[in-house]
Amino acid sequence: MTWYVRLWKFITLAHGSGGKETEELVKNLIVQSVPPELWRVEGGTGLDILDDAALIPAGENRYIAVTVDTYTVKPIFFPGGDLGKLAASGTINDLLMVGAKPLAVLDGVVVEEGFPIEDFKKIMGSFIRTLAEEKVALVGGDFKVMPKGQLDGIVIASMGIGIVEGKPIVDTEIRPGDKIIVSGYLGDHGAAILAAQQSLGVDLGVESDVKPLTRLMLPLLEKYRDSIHGAGDPTRGGLAMLLNNWAEKTKTVIVIDEVKTPVRPQVREYAEMLGVDPFSLASEGAAVLAVEPSRAEEIIEYMHSLGFKEATIIGEVYEPKDPRHAGRVLLKSVAGGVRILEPPSGEIVPRIC
């Protein structure tokens, strides 16, 4: 256990922000307490890789993908979506990011005593509609009420099950040479939630991008499964956290180009105004892919044809020249210089999912 973990006495908001502190807490206080032989089901993946979903082998070239997330965002209704749409989309996307076809979801809903039934119906309606539009079944769940004052509003735990037929997309397969692709604008969700939480009266003109990525990922997997080495959705901690995880897991260096990375000008400006790195802002409807370089251009064209007009190559994966640089993410800035893109740390952004 690292020295600062030993010094922690209380859980802080930073522990839940999805940045460095979350990673340290999960690795040191949870993963390290589990006997390594129980980090995964034999032949699958789990705490050893900490990918978007865990994999359980289910016959030749077949895996069951499983994921769970809890959704605690405030406000529960925000520009572009609500807690229900967020929970359903997040679960579906986590399954897609390991190469699975989403099959079924279960929900665990905890509500505060006195919560308005109308709001409950809206949130659950949105959750169910999002699943139904993607033909994902809702096969079970749990419902609890906490006494007034013990919970502010509503929290949804959402669990998803999917099937991988063929090669799963496991982030540890990312390799030097791979091109890094993003499917569209980054940080919209984080910026929209920040603006709604801070109520500075700023009209960003930006809505959350929250949506299931089924229409992007299922065709891509059908056509290019073997050329996609890594996939992730840059939720908590944004692109910065995702790429740092990838670089760390694969002992590579990832270099991205700020000019090429699509961030809306108003999102960038708002982030700068608040002193937040825009690359640490969450997206809830964007995918980041690491792909075979020879196929990258073709994949981008196909993504455009699927309606993801902003899809673009933003960078590349490198073998570190010096082993001490393994795990670093570098950003070629607009100004021309190169800086280290650190994994986010501290409170970054208040609870955004």
Next chain:
Amino acid sequence: MTWYVRLWKFITLAHGSGGKETEELVKNLIVQSVPPELWRVEGGTGLDILDDAALIPAGENRYIAVTVDTYTVKPIFFPGGDLGKLAASGTINDLLMVGAKPLAVLDGVVVEEGFPIEDFKKIMGSFIRTLAEEKVALVGGDFKVMPKGQLDGIVIASMGIGIVEGKPIVDTEIRPGDKIIVSGYLGDHGAAILAAQQSLGVDLGVESDVKPLTRLMLPLLEKYRDSIHGAGDPTRGGLAMLLNNWAEKTKTVIVIDEVKTPVRPQVREYAEMLGVDPFSLASEGAAVLAVEPSRAEEIIEYMHSLGFKEATIIGEVYEPKDPRHAGRVLLKSVAGGVRILEPPSGEIVPRIC
């Protein structure tokens, strides 16, 4: 939608008590909003049956069982266990109750800012230890922090995956003639939590029975899978809720004998003192089975040999003589009369899991 559902304006504690109101809310506001073709994965079970776990077909005579529950009990440390042991045991037991071998678990943990790290380590340690003792893998999870005042303490969502090889135990298979068996004393968990919550200074001398039922159910399934028609753990709403669900789902009448139903005298007295039906009190380490009558005695003997010394036959399933009686549970009371054992309603017992 029934008239009283339409009249609800706010969520109440009764909606979360696991009794009639929970059932009405879940059926009317969730199940009815899901298109029926998405209540289950083709060939499996889900919202159509609302069993302890949903089933997803996975080849010939094979199903994946999946379940999710959220655990919100207060106090988080109680006589006989804690929140972590409760979450792990509850998830394992839900899988066992559909005839599955528990394989893996994922957790979604939500903690309040300022929560002591020591308590977090104790709770998660207990959760992990309970899984590890049963060789169940922990393959993933999520961790969130809510700002101070928005959550009281800690909530765990626990999701389980298991494999059914052979006939799944689906409660709709319960039929007239089946004997109803319980594995041991009922209501210990509910009574222990009640006593801890009410802090009347009563020392009940009763601990929660919370435990995984792996050592009971896996051997039983190995030997008697085809003779077990229904299985359930009487958690929220206790035996009363469980049997009412069974009778309703199968349009049968279930008759149980109070004299034969094992409840500790101090649990019975404490429940009576509080005006609570002891049969509505939760157990978290007991199984209720509906079994082929010709095998019932043999099964009881086997349960005794497995260390479940209090296992006993408490009743039987009947074809209703009058169709209007379908779905009823009758109790032969100690005094000799027969009364209807109603499904619990109202707040019954404050949040016990």
